[in-house]
Amino acid sequence: MAATPVRVDAPPVERQEEVLTDAALAFVAELHRRFTPRRDELLARRAGRRAALARAGGPGFLPETAHVREDPAWRVAEAPPALRDRRVEITGPADDRRMTVNALNSGARVWLADFEDASAPTWHNVVHGQLNLIDAFERRIDFTAPGGKRYALGPAERLATVVMRPRGWHLDERHLLVDGRPVPGALADFGLYFFHNAERLLRLGKGPYFYLPKLESHLEARLWNDVFAFAQEQLGIPRGTVRATVLIETITAAFEMEEILYELREHASGLNAGRWDYLFSLVKTFRDAGERFVLPDRNAVTMTAPFMRAYTELLVRTCHRRGAHAIGGMAAFVPSRRDPAANEVALERVRADKDREARDGFDGSWVAHPDLVPVARASFDVVLGDRPHQKDRLREDVRVTADQLLAVDALDARPTAAGLRNAVQVGLRYLESWLRGTGAVAVFGLMEDVATAEISRSQIWQWVHTGVVLDGGEKVTAGLVRDLAARELAAVREEVGADAFAAGAWQKAHDLLLKVALDDAYADFLTLPAYGLLEG
Structure with missing residues (x-):
């Protein structure tokens, strides 16, 4: 048997041989050799673009892709049954077995199984995040806490649909080397998950679904689309089986929402208003552009701020115009069983936030804790009723300009x-x-x-x-x-x-x-x- 083309540069962790098979590593190596050079070019493009944007005072809608935005005919692929109703999504790392069980049992329609911002990429976490998902799909995952409490999966029909988030294009996986170079974390996470689970998920009536983080342009979406097309062909998975939801969490991506959906249209499922990374992107992009782009305290920047309203309303309009889901932002509150009064104040803020998203036309939203699932679900149940989504609300009343997206200095806070x-x-x-x-x-x-x-x-x-x-x-x-x-x-x-x-x-x-x-x-x-x- 030929030696695997990937060198694993890490002390072994328990059960890693189940994930790092020769065939799986060969698949990751092929992804790396075919797509990492383009990844490198796009990362270099990011740096040059940021410097230009800082000098210019901000991005605008691209003139060279106006034909995509102006064409009323194109739509993204129809959502598969498992992704038609996304009214509540819970987020959390896949590397913790108890969290995996709790997220799947939470009552949310979707679990964002996170290999990115909610996961520190230790070698153990990278490998065991993959193992936990395989075990969950095979219904052999459980967890017994030190006090003896046992966590196990509920009935299959009540489990959340898994949408996996790989790392962003900028991060490498230093423990996997091909031709002496680290494999991009995005390709390592995607490749191992897709290789082991694509066929398994199809047998379960679902499919390999992904959240794509930190994209900065439609060219980066095009790269992902090519990765999907190649992976499906290589493993004999029907083209279009993959579905991807893109987090619009950079200021440049906010100006390319339609183009991003267009590039991914045969694999696109929706867009998400990733509010925290969006604020980070604003600060990062305009960090040396003077007082105009200085944000006040992060907790003072709510989703009702005019420039954030412009961003979210444009996202809903864009998604529904193209037949895609619009998914709202994170409710990050963690309930405390020791302070009921403080809980109720915080829960009321969560209700108000989710009520606003549902009224604005979002089809679903994120929570970070199982106790928030019924709170968010109630907000969307009022608006959706028995419907799986509200894509028929086209929000044609929304007209958003570049100046509105960039009006950071209009905030009445310091x-x-x-x-x-x-x-x-x-x-x-x-x-x-x-x-x-x-x-x-x-x-x-x-x-x-x-x-x-x-x-x-x-x-x-x-x-x-x-x-x-x-x-x-x-x-x-x-x-x-x-x-x-x-x-x-x-x-x-x-x-x-x-x-x-x-x-x-x-x-x-x-x-x-x-x-x-x-x-x-x-x-x-x-x-x-x-x-x-x-x-x-």
Whole structure:
């Protein structure tokens, strides 16, 4: 037998031979050799485009693709039965067996099984995320907690449909090498999942469905479409079996929604309003463009802000015009059984947010916790009734301009001292968890992932480099941020105790936060320098 074309550069983890078969690795290697050169070109294009956009004051709708936007005839492929009703979707990492069972049993119509922002890509997490999904589809997954409580799958007809999110194009999987080069994490995650599960899912009456993160252009969507077409042909899966929902979570993608759907039209299922990464993208893209693009505290930027309303209403109109699902943003609240009064206040905010999305025409929305599934479902049940979606609401009343999408300076809010401290607190606590291998963690009652950590450190960077003056009159400087971070680190040591502090990754997290928040050279994604610290 010929040697596998992929070198696995990691200590083995339990059961990895079930995922890393010779045939599966050969498939990943073929994806890598065929598509990684194009991935590299598109990443280089991103950097040049950002510099040009910062000079120009923002993107606009592309003149060279006007014919796509103006053609009223084209539509995306019809949704398969398993994806027709998406009124509630729950998100969470696939690398935790208990979370896998709970997400599938949650009552949500869809589970976003996450290999991206909610998963720290340790080798164990990468392999066991794949194993957990295989085990779930084979109904051999269960989990017994230390106290003896057993978690097992409910009836098949009540389980959520899995939509898997691979890593973004920018991240590599350093443990899988082909011709001496790391395989892009996107191709590793997609390739292993598709190879092992495409036929299995078809037998279950479903299919290989994906969420595509952090796309910045329709050319990146075209690359994914070519990956899908090739993978289906290679494994003898009928063309068009794959379905993809794209997260519109970058400012450039917001100007190319129709083009993205067009490129993926034989495989497209919908678009999602990825609100946290969208704010991160705004800060990142215009981080050195002056005060016009300075955002206030992240929690002050709600979905009712005019530029966010423009983004979400354009998304609904675009999706329904082309026969695609429009999926709303995340409810990140984590209920606490110890504080019913605070719970009710937070739940009322969630209800108001989901009521607004349903009224605006969204076909479904995201939650981060099983307890929020019935809350979101109630909002959409009122509007949808027995219908699976509301694609018939074309929202032809919506007219969105480039200026409206970029009207960040119209916000009636400013950065505050409390907001700066919160950015340091969230960044420190999240990164400590991530560096220990946990990618989704509750911080101050909200489920945080990489996207919210990105906003925290990017706002710190922007406020320092723009010389923002806070509500109390204090100017944001690198020295002020270092002082806040040192005080927060000391507070954490006092809070958790000396032994737990020493056993954690607190000092590493502190140093990493200051690096990605204060270095003159802005890291496009904090996970790039962080990945080198993961697993030692």
